[in-house]
Amino acid sequence: MSAINPAIVTIDNPQVEIDNLNLFYGESQALKNVSFGIPQFNVTALIGPSGCGKSTLIRCINRMNDLVDNLRVEGLIKIDGEDINHPSLDVIELRRKVGMVFQKWNPFPKSIYENVIYGLRIAGISNKEVLDATVEKSLQKAALWNEVKDRLHGSAMGLSGGQMQRLCIARTIAVSPEIILMDEPCSALDPRSTAHIEDLIRELQGEYTIIIVTHNMQQAARISDYTAYMYLGELIEYGPTNKLFTMPERKETEDYITGRFG
Amino acid sequence: MAKNIQAEIAKVKNNILYLGATVEENIHKAVKSLLTRDVKMAREVIRRDKEEIDCIEINVEEECMRILALHQPVASDLRFLVTVLKINTDLERIGDLAAKIADKVVLLSEMDPARFVAQGIQMPEVFSAMFDKTIWMYKKTLDAFVNEDTDLAYKVCLADDEVDRAKRTIRDQLEEIIMQDSRQHVYLGKQLSVARSLERIADHCTSICEDIIYMMQGRIVRHHNVR
Secondary structure (H helix, E strand, C coil), X not given: CCCCCCCECCCCCCCEEEEEEEEEECCEEEEEEEEEEECCCCXXXXXXXXXXXXXXXXXXXXXXXXXXXXXXXXXXXXXXXXXXXXXXXXXXXXXXXEEXXXXXXXXXXXXXXXXXXXXXXXXXXXXXXXXXXXXXXXHHHCCCHHHHHHHCCCEHHHCCXXXXXXXXXXXXXXXCCCEEEEECCXXXXXXXXXXXXXXXXXXXXXXXXXXXXXXXXXXXXXXXXXXXXXXXXXXXXXXXXXXXXXXXXXXXXXXXXXXXXX | XXXXXXXXXXXXXXXXXXXXXXXXXHHHHHHHHHHCCCHHHHXXXXXXXXXXXXXXXXXXXXHHHHHHHHHCCCHHHHHHHHHHHHHHHHHHHHHHHHHHHHHHHHHHHHHCHHHHHCCCCCCCCHHHHHXXXXXXXXXXXXXXXHCXXXXXXXXXXXXXXXXXXXXXXXXXXXXXXXXXXXXXXXXHHHHHHHHHHXXXXXXXXXXXXXXXXXXXXXXCCCCCCXX
16 A cells, blocks of 8 residues: 555555556556555545546446456455455355445336345345335435335335435345445435435445545535545545545645636 | 636735735834824824725625635635635734724824924834834735745744833833833823734734644644744
């Protein structure tokens, strides 16, 4: 890890360790020597202009990039000390442990209830008591229970955008992940729904490690404990959010967050 | 939006510098009115403080609040605006102190107009050195702000001791003057008040310089010994 670089803090006992990560889409390099540690039970935000590699990076953490043709990853990502790219690793189990919420909510055209327990059904769990309890617990945690408890068997497609996004968070939580990746979860939501999701993220922190990609810098400032600023595939600065937004180490970070960039 | 906030910040900077220049002029005139026994000038200082300086201060504060609310600035922009909000208050207080000095000039002259003009009021010699040092500190404070010069800001902080010492000397010299001519005692309070105002101006300069250091380095040096 780059302990010498003052712009990138060293995290003691990180849950996710990224070491010298390089990623290529064919000929073009999307991530360049990215190294940093992500602490457990904190919210870590990735910011940077479009195309800087933040979504690519987050998708490496649960190996979503496996599905992309012509893609090559070099370097190491460890979760709880385990190399996630090791051939013996069970990718399905990795994706249970590392859940993901996307920019555009993607509930299945099923009932609210079936959406939440989808992961459990796939895993072969059919005990009704277990399923009922999981539905309630997950929807409670996703702050959606009170709004939908009387129509659990109604279609998920009848929910509002903010509700659908919280349903997707509930579906992620239902399989008891340890890490939740969020790729711009609020970018298509109105301010009220955004505030709802942000409150929820603050509540989930402490129980889950949350890594969020956001274009909204104020959002990163509001909800995260640590922020990483990326530019052209490189990690420019990484440190406590508080510090990064008041006294960044690097001029590049300063220029980006104050809007002087470009 | 980006260009917008930079333009807004440039405007705030202009206004705070205008406030600084106006206050500087008032300190000069207040001191000069005492040295030259110019009551008319003293009254002008008081008027300008009320009519102009106080208004600029309110303007600057409102502008800062508006930018904070509308642009949610971060990093150097945020530190600049927070610093301006604090400096703004200090400058306005310095303006008040200059007006207070002018007010003492008016009172001294009203006590005995003939004697006042005839230089019958004895003043400690150190006053002129204290004036010079305080005005130097004030000017350098504004320079440090304009040029974002932390070294100069540190220098100003260090000069505060000299002004404090000058104030103590003035007190001693006033005692001597009264021992030699007891009729001078009626002027003691006013003159001490002037010395006290100058010392307070130097204190505000120090506080502004500490804020400039924060603005540049993100380090709070207030309440610590910067010396």
